[in-house]
Amino acid sequence: MRLKKLKNIPTLKDDDGFKIIMSYLDPKEYNKKNFIDFYIHGLSDDTYELKMPLPPHRQTNHSIILVTKGSIVAGAGFDHYTVDQNMIIVVPAGQITSLSFMSEDIEGFYLHFSDNYLSHTKIDLSDWLIRPVIKLEEEDAEHLIMLLKRMQKLNESEVNADIIKLYLNTFLAEMTRSFDFRKRVNFSAHERLAMEFERLLNYHVTKEKSVGFYASQLNVTPNHLNKSVKSTLDKSASALINEMLILEAKVLIQNNNMSVSEIAFEIGIEDVSYFGRFFKKHTGFTPTEYRKMIELSE
Secondary structure (H helix, E strand, C coil), X not given: CCCCCXXXXXXXXXXXXXXXXXXXXXXXXXXXXXXXXXXXXXXXCCCCEECCCEEEEXXXXXEEEEEEECEEEEEECCEEEEEECCEEEEECCCCEEEEEEECCCCEEEEEEECHHHHCCCCCCHHHHCCCCEEECCHHHHHHHHHHHHHHHHHCCCHHXXXXXXXXXXXXXHHHHCCHHHHHCCCCCHHHHHHHHHHHHHXXXXXXXXXXXXXXXXXXXXXXXXXXXXXXXXXXXXXXXXXXXXXXXXXXXXXXXXXXXXXXXXXXXXXXXXXXXXXXXXXXCCCHHHHHHHHHHHX
């Protein structure tokens, strides 16, 4: 099942995504023809600068960050993860992501790539939906860093696109051979069901808010779905539905051109008063208070 995009969460589209999140970038890099399909840079490079914090959004491409020094705090789906030395975070295309912190001494690599670059590999990045972070052994990290450096060098010329694909496939294959990944490669039935539930939430949550709907889509009972989600993510299925709705609302609130009633309607809640109570129950703020808080922090 391929993730579909919702219009609610801003999507960093291929042609303008990096312009949105960067305060400056290297035009030479950005204007490459293969930029949409593949891009790589060092986290400490001086050719770009991210606008921090980077709010929740969806990317049309898959992305990977490998940290070799320092740390970041990245969001993937409902959760936030601290990623530090010799750790990787993988965010499949369509997944909600954010970046709330990056240490001043950060070093490592960021890369994104399209499905076209994975067309001849059997690696399924959606396996990272519920476990997006990998801790690498020193030897594994050194090997992967060598491949990343080689891809970065090859990416200086557009004629190397086919070779880069081979290196990328090798990188992904080596990543899945790491000790930490191999420990969890065989997902349990409960974990697989939880991943499918998260996929469906990304597409249906503004229209469908009952556990029963998702259970029927997955051909299980609501009780079985709730049991699987609870054992995997330590939260009930209904709690995750609410969290996704709140996340959608928080992103829309950043748009000052939208009224609270428009935001409520956009996430599928017709009663504005109920939306206000729902939002305050889960955040401690009314939608208006939350918007003001965001404005004061800018």
